[in-house]
Amino acid sequence: MKRTLTGLLALLGLALAQVQIQHELGTLTLNAPAKRVVVLEYSFLDTLLALGVNPAGAATGTQGGDRGVPPYLRPRAAGVPSIGSRAQPSLEAILAAKPEVILADAFVHKDLIPQLGRIAPVVAFQSRRGSFEDLNQQVLLIGRLVDKEAQARQILEDQERLLQKARAFANPKAPPVLLGVATPNSFTVHSNESFIGSLLERLGRKSLAKPQNNQSQYELSLEGLLALNPATLVLFTAPDETPIVRSWAKNPLWQRLEAVKRGRVYEFDRDNWTRGPLATRLILAELIDSGLLADQPPASRYAFKP
Structure with missing residues (x-):
């Protein structure tokens, strides 16, 4: 027993x-x-x-x-x-x-x-x-x-708790945002079902892009970008690379983008925008500091410079 x-x-x-x-x-x-x-x-x-x-x-x-x-x-x-x-x-x-x-x-x-x-x-x-x-x-x-x-x-x-604090900075009347990772050879849109797209929506800013062919991320050409014509454009680049959007900015089509006309093109270091709780704290701080949540012109550190 x-x-x-x-x-x-x-x-x-x-x-x-x-x-x-x-x-x-x-x-x-x-x-x-x-x-x-x-x-x-x-x-x-x-x-x-x-x-x-x-x-x-x-x-x-x-x-x-x-x-x-x-x-x-x-x-x-x-x-x-x-x-x-x-x-x-x-x-x-x-x-x-x-x-x-x-x-x-x-x-x-x-x-x-x-x-x-x-x-x-x-x-x-x-x-x-x-x-x-x-x-x-x-x-x-x-x-x-x-x-x-x-x-x-x-x-x-x-x-x-940090999300709720950050949400208070969001402008509910701001137009949707298009998010894209720009490497030297490609521009990849991150839709509302991606990590950063869904996070941005949690904070009160709408993501312009929807999934395509069940993919939350997909490549886009300059012509495809113009077809979407975002009023706010967010670029994720690497500081030691020359992203494809630098050459796009020399094309007359670039000047027709509403985001360019509005002065709402933001650029962030993509190496800091990965995923996980430590990254999220950093992302929230940059979303506030850049002016993106409030739909303000980008702070100089975050302004896209062709």
């Missing part, structure tokens, strides 16, 4: 310690919270660092066109081992990190997931293609994964 009772208590303890995570691939069940986690996306790195947890490895390299860990995360991520880049993670480096769980992007890493699964269980989320609410839900699930769910809830509660 004593042995049976001991066994039942042990089973009960195991059940209480179990962790279940629902994600894009199904449900992951662990017998205990994960202590060694490898992350293949910046939002996962941001979230773990916000929770006070250092990953066993992170995709912070610059291979495959990736720009490396965002500047705002560098001080916190200084001691985190790199396992390659998001575009080209190293299976050997991941194996050497001895992960208990690998956090992957369901879209970016879909072809790599079978190989990753032979190293450790994979939890896949929609990070780059996820909405603001998607990312918030991931904060809670990652918190549960590493036994920091209470801290995750507190982070989101604090974030909600």
Whole structure:
């Protein structure tokens, strides 16, 4: 009887310690919270660092066109081992990190997931293609994964208070905003279902672009941009690149844009506008400081300079 009772208590303890995570691939069940986690996306790195947890490895390299860990995360991520880049993670480096769980992007890493699964269980989320609410839900699930769910809830509660404060700056009569990432070779619109588009709508500014072909982000030409003709245009660029919009600005079509006529073309450093609770705090500050929420002319630091 004593042995049976001991066994039942042990089973009960195991059940209480179990962790279940629902994600894009199904449900992951662990017998205990994960202590060694490898992350293949910046939002996962941001979230773990916000929770006070250092990953066993992170995709912070610059291979495959990736720009490396965002500047705002560098001080916190200084001691985190790199396992390659998001575009080209190293299976050997991941194996050497001895992960208990690998956090992957369901879209970016879909072809790599079978190989990753032979190293450790994979939890896949929609990070780059996820909405603001998607990312918030991931904060809670990652918190549960590493036994920091209470801290995750507190982070989101604090974030909600900041959102309410930022919303007070929004001009409800302002026209819709078009958001786009400009690289040297492309201009990619982020719709109202993207992370930043849905966040902006939460703050009281409407996003002009809607999804196309079930994609929350898609490329647009200068002619396509003119067809939408936004009254407010937000450009996300990198400080060490010459984005395609610099050459577009020399085209007479550019001057026909309503946003150009109104003086409402804003430019932000895209490396600071990733995803996760730490990034969100920075984004909210820049949305207020730039004048974008209030539909004011961009502060000089955020004004697009062709």
